[in-house]
Amino acid sequence: MRAKPTIMKFGGTSVEDANAFRNVAAIVKTAVHSQPVIVVSAIAGFTNALLKSVEKAIAGDAKGATRSLDADLARHNAIAKELLKAEAATSIEQVIGAARAEIRQLHRIIAAHPVTSPPLQDEIVAFGEHLSSQLLAAVLREAGLAGSYVVARRCIRTNEEYGSATPLPSTDESTRTEISPLLHAGKIPVLGGFIGSTDKRVTTTLGRGGSDYTAALVGAALDAREIQIWTDVSGVLTADPRVVSNAQTIPVLSYQEAAELAYFGAKVLHPKTIQPAIDKNIPVRVCNSREPKAASTLIVSKSEATPQTVKAIAHKSGITTVQISSARMLGAYGFLRALFEIFDRHRTAVDVVTTSEVSVSLSIDDTSNLPELVPDLEQLGTVEIEKDRTIISIIGEGLRTTPGIASRVFSVINDINVSMISVGASSVNLTFMVDEAHAEEAIKRLHRVCFEEQKELSADYTDKKVGLRRV
Numbered sequence: 033m034r035a036k037p038t039i040m041k042f043g044g045t046s047v048e049d050a051n052a053f054r055n056v057a058a059i060v061k062t063a064v065h066s067q068p069v070i071v072v073s074a075i076a077g078f079t080n081a082l083l084k085s086v087e088k089a090i091a092g093d094a095k096g097a098t099r100s101l102d103a104d105l106a107r108h109n110a111i112a113k114e115l116l117k118a119e120a121a122t123s124i125e126q127v128i129g130a131a132r133a134e135i136r137q138l139h140r141i142i143a144a145h146p147v148t149s150p151p152l153q154d155e156i157v158a159f160g161e162h163l164s165s166q167l168l169a170a171v172l173r174e175a176g177l178a179g180s181y182v183v184a185r186r187c188i189r190t191n192e193e194y195g196s197a198t199p200l201p202s203t204d205e206s207t208r209t210e211i212s213p214l215l216h217a218g219k220i221p222v223l224g225g226f227i228g229s230t231d232k233r234v235t236t237t238l239g240r241g242g243s244d245y246t247a248a249l250v251g252a253a254l255d256a257r258e259i260q261i262w263t264d265v266s267g268v269l270t271a272d273p274r275v276v277s278n279a280q281t282i283p284v285l286s287y288q289e290a291a292e293l294a295y296f297g298a299k300v301l302h303p304k305t306i307q308p309a310i311d312k313n314i315p316v317r318v319c320n321s322r323e324p325k326a327a328s329t330l331i332v333s334k335s336e337a338t339p340q341t342v343k344a345i346a347h348k349s350g351i352t353t354v355q356i357s358s359a360r361m362l363g364a365y366g367f368l369r370a371l372f373e374i375f376d377r378h379r380t381a382v383d384v385v386t387t388s389e390v391s392v393s394l395s396i397d398d399t400s401n402l403p404e405l406v407p408d409l410e411q412l413g414t415v416e417i418e419k420d421r422t423i424i425s426i427i428g429e430g431l432r433t434t435p436g437i438a439s440r441v442f443s444v445i446n447d448i449n450v451s452m453i454s455v456g457a458s459s460v461n462l463t464f465m466v467d468e469a470h471a472e473e474a475i476k477r478l479h480r481v482c483f484e485e486q487k488e489l490s491a492d493y494t495d496k497k498v499g500l501r502r503v
Contacts, residue, residue, distance in 0.1 A: 035066065035067050035257070036067070036254075036255060037068065037215060037254050037256050037257065038066040038067060038069070038256060039069050039247050039250055039251040039254070039258070040059070040060065040063065040068050040069070040070050040071070040247075040260045040262060041070075041071040041072070041225060041243060041244060041247035041259070041261050041262060042056050042070070042072045042168075042262045042321060043243065043261075043263045043264070044074055044076040044078070044079070045263070045264040045321075046072075046073075046263065046264065046321035046322075047072060047073065047075050047076070047164055047168065048075055048076035048077075049075075049111065050110070050111045050114040053115055054171070055322070055324075056072075056171075056262075056321065057172055057175040057177065058175075059321060059324050060172060060220065061175060061176075061177060062324075064177065066257065067215055069215070069220070069250060069254065069256075070179075070221065070222040070223070071223055071243060071246050071247040072161065072164050072168050072222065072223075072224060072225060072243070073160070073164065073224075073225050073226065074160025074163070074164050074224075075104070075107060075108065075111075075160070075164050078104045078160045078163075078164075079160045079226075081100065082101065082156055082159065083157060084100065085097040085098070085100050085139065085156065086139075086142065086149060086152075086153045088139075089138075089139040089140075089142040089149075090142055090146045090149055092143050093143065094136075094140045094142070094143035094144075095139075097139040097142075097143070098132065098135060098139050101135065105132055108124070108128050108163055108164075108167060109121075109125055109128055111167060112125060112128075112167060112170070115174060116170055116171065116174050117174065120174060123170070124170055127163065127166055128163060131159050131162065131163060135156055135159060138152050138155055150195060151194050151234055151235070153195065154195060154197075154235050154236050154237045155235045157226075157237055158224070158226070158227045158235050160224075160226075161184065161224025161225055162184075162224055164224060165181060165184070165222050165224040166181050168222050169181040172220060172222065177220055178218055178219045179219075179220050179222050180214050180219040180220060180221055180222065181222055181223075182221045182222060182223040183210070184223040184224045184225070184228070184246065185229040185233070185235055186206060186209075186210050187207040187210050187211065187223060187250065187253075188206075188207070188227065188228035188229070188238070188246060188249060189202045189203045189228065189229065189231065190203075190228035190229065190230060190236045190238070191230065191236075192230050192234070194236055195237060196237075196238070196240075197228050197230075197236035197237065197238055199228065199249055203249055204253040205253075207249070208254065211223075211250070211253075212254070215254075223246070223250070224243075225238075225242055225243025225245070225247060226238055226242030226246060227242075227246070240302055241301070241302025241304065241305050244261055244301060244302060245302070245304060245305050247259050247261065247305075248305055248306060248307070248308040248309050249308050251314050252308035252311060252312045252314065255314075256314055258314065259309055259314055259315070259316045259317070260317045260318075260319055261301065261317070261318045261319065262319050262320070262321040263319070263320065264320065264321065264322055265320060266327050267281040267319070267320070267326075267327055267328045267329030268281070268282050268285060268293065268301075268318055268329040269281060269282065269344070270282060270343070270344050270345065270479065270482075270483050271344065271345045271479045272346075272347065275347075275472050275476065276345075276476060278484070279479070280483060281326075281327035282329050282343055282344055283327070283329065283330065284329070284330050284332065284335045285330075285331045285335055285343065285344075286331070286332065286333065286334050286335040286429060286460070287310045287332070287333055288458075288460050289343060289427050289428065289429060289460050290306060290316070291306060292346070292425065292458060292460055292461045293346045296346040296347070296423060296425035296427075296461075297349075297423070297425070298344070298346050301318070301331075306331065309331075310333070313333050315330055316331040317329065317331070318331070341428045341429075341430050341431060341434045341437055342426055342427070342428040342437070342483075343428040343429070345424065345426055345427070345475055345478050345479055345482070346424075346425045346427060347422055347423060347424045347471060348397065348422065349422045349471060350397060350468075351383070351397050351421040351423055351468075352395065352396055352397070352402070352418065352419045353393055353394070353417070353418045353421050353452065354393070354394055354396065354405075354409070354416075354417055355393045355394075355415070355418075356391065356412055356414070356415055357391040357413050357414045358412055358413025358414065359390055360413065367392075367412070368392065370412060371409070371412060374408045374409055375396075375405070377408075378401040378408070379401065380396055380398060380401050380402075380405060381397075381398065383395045383423060384452055384454050384465065385454070386452045386453065386454060391413075393451070393452050395421065395423060395465065399419075402417070420467065420468040420469070421466070421468060422466055422468045422471035424463070424464055424465075424466060424471065424475060424478070425461055425462070426441055426461070426462040426463075426478070426482075427461055430459075430460075431455075431459065431461065431462055432458075432459045433459075437462065440481065440482075441462065441478065444477045444478055444481050445474045445477055445478065448466055448467075448470045448473070448474050449467060450464050450465065450466055451465045451466075452464060452465040
């Protein structure tokens with residue numbers, strides 16, 4: 033029986049320049065024995081450039097839209113010239129030239145008919161992964177590996193929701209059809225993440241976290257041994273390193289813990305990314321492509337609670353809270369349904385919800401529909417809006433059943449005003465809201481108490497035990 037494959041996904045910063053591509057090839061070389069399947073993002077910054085080019089085309093500037101991509105296309109050519117022999121570099125140059133011609137034609141169509149932009153935008157944005165995957169396959173071959181480019185559109189089948197398409201069940205079969213023969217032939221399949229196609233073969237994209245999602249979908253279809261997400265940080269950290277400079281790598285997380293962390297601000301994984309892995313019980317490992325030997329985080333179906341219970345502190349800033357107060361709530365039914373129907377009608381997602389006898393408070397991070405929302409909400413009661421808030425979430429297995437956690441958390445920040453406390457809705461999450469101006473201080477204090485002081489106490493206890501043994 034053949035070994036189960038390992039899915040290795042490399043993000044945009046992992047393929048940002050020639051050195052990064054060379055580093056990826058070295059990482060893949062060490063994993064040849066585990067039947068790697070490579071999923072790669074567009075090179076760093078290129079997806080944003082492609083999206084901006086579409087905006088220019090919609091505004092009617094087709095020529096300017098195409099010219100705006102010249103520097104990024106030149107980056108691809110420069111990487112090819114540095115890493116590939118002349119013949120292979122020329123082949124990639126021709127691929128890039130053909131891509132520019134196709135993009136130019138799409139820009140012209142959008143400029144003339146802006147209403148056509150949603151599907152054509154996906155067609156244009158997909159060129160980021162289309163080019164990076166062909167380039168990486170060539171770089172792998174140059175390194176003596178059997179890199180084989182796979183057209184991602186033929187693997188990931190989706191509905192027609194352009195910009196954020198949903199994969200269809202037929203993805204499993206189409207992925208196996210494209211990739212399994214290559215694995216049996218000893219090849220290393222390389223495909224772009226983020227890209228799919230409809231049953232009519234029209235290109236779609238999977239939206240935010242799309243390349244990670246592709247990796248999980250491919251892993252589920254191939255019954256992978258492990259899905260590896262290679263990024264520019266050493267696994268999932270105990271807090272945002274931009275706030276806590278000495279944040280530590282978390283060795284093991286459960287799927288639920290990882291999903292809560294991602295939802296409440298951690299940037300490593302998107303919640304839907306790991307759903308196919310959950311469905312097939314496939315471990316997900318988050319690794320650092322810049323330091324392959326550094327610590328990583330393994331995400332599994334279940335993980336043990338740690339001695340301090342808390343595993344990480346996540347936060348999400350730029351939050352707005354909305355409070356609706358009405359005496360009609362008291363003893364009434366149907367109020368919450370009417371309230372959430374308004375948010376549903378205005379396509380506005382809600383993060384945290386707390387209720388009392390006569391009021392409901394909830395948080396949103398997208399305020400674009402707030403001017404239309406408020407008048408409808410005022411039909412239900414008095415509406416109060418507070419901006420510039422931050423959600424802080426304490427994550428860890430056993431939070432719900434461990435006595436004293438809430439007391440320990442809130443005693444550390446007893447001089448910082450806290451609102452919208454939510455505990456018990458999830459067994460691994462305690463969430464609350466603070467003013468944005470005090471968020472960093474609150475996170476630093478919590479990290480110090482939950483991790484740094486606990487580590488010191490543990491080390492001190494170990495030293496004492498060693499001393500006693502010596503005596």
